[in-house]
Amino acid sequence: MKKISVLIPCYNEEENVVPLSEAIIGQFNEFLSGYDYEIVFIDNNSTDSTRQKLIGLCEKNKRIKAIFNARNFGQFNSPYYGILQTTGDCTISMCADFQDPVELIPRLVHEWEQGYKIVCPIKAQSRENPVMRFCRTCYYKVIKKISDVEQIEHFTGTGLYDKDFVDVLRRLNDPTPFLRGIVAELGFKRKEITYEQQKRRAGKTSNNWYTLYDAAMLSFTAYTKVGMRVCTIAGFIISIISMVIAFAYLILKLINWDSFALGNAPTLIGVFVLGGIQLIFIGLLGEYIMSINQRIMNRPLVIEEKRINFDCDESDESKE
Secondary structure, three states: OOEEEEEEEEOOOOOOHHHHHHHHHHHHHHHOOOOEEEEEEEEOOOOOOHHHHHHHHHHHOOOEEEEEEOOOOHHHHHHHHHHHOOOOOEEEEOOOOOOOOOOHHHHHHHHHHOOOOEEEEEEEEEOOOHHHHHHHHHHHHHHHHHOOOOOOOOOOOOEEEEHHHHHHHHHHOOOOOOHHHHHHHHOOOEEEEEEEEOOOOOOOOOOOHHHHHHHHHHHHHHHOOHHHHHHHHHHHHHHHHHHHHHHHHHHHHHOOOHHHOOOOHHHHHHHHHHHHHHHHHHHHHHHHHHHHHHHHHOOOOOOEEEEEOOHHHHHHHHHO
């Protein structure tokens, strides 16, 4: 019997984890009864009662497992690490807030059975804030144009991943993984399906403009060279223009063209303009350097505080 793993990353989702687990189990009972399954929650150091709810779920059902992180390791490391801990023939990663409808699970499995190693749900429609939707669309369009690797528009990382792909992820040893880019980069046979993203069922999202900026810059620095090239080319152009202006100004001064004396205004304007450009470029270079720094430190993706029900698999294997 094939086994399907469902990974649910969560942070402060006390109102969602219990009904979500029930909804997922309902999908397996009704549509996927011929499959074994496990549901793996990875909690990113929640500050509400999420962990207590997960402990209760694990006590009632040994197919439900939980990993408790020692602290919050960010929106990318925790889900990626969770995928690596699954044991199924395929792994389905979903959000804990019901924005990814559980009805997607049978559709994902159906496409997987057709031979696709990766099945990517694409948000064709969304009930999120229209302004946020517009900003996301613009970002995807831009990053797709400038990226060295094909990028998948409106793909959030939710999807189905065959165990062959998961094994590759285990060997990557990337301390700052960006799963959306990795999926497009590695070239496994992929199927894209569309769905409508729902509103959050309960609770408050932990995403904000800072976390969205962090995601955008991780993608930008990991999969594009355009930022560095813009700095280099612009630097050359500005340097040449500056030298031409300086040489022209010197010639005009030597021929005593008094009408050219404009005071200090041009100098001040030039200093502020060039200073602003330099600060932008230094910040951009800093983003690349931070990305490199995180990779060369090679720190672990996650430090676990506790895991529950994973020993059940070991005891089952010992009985065989």
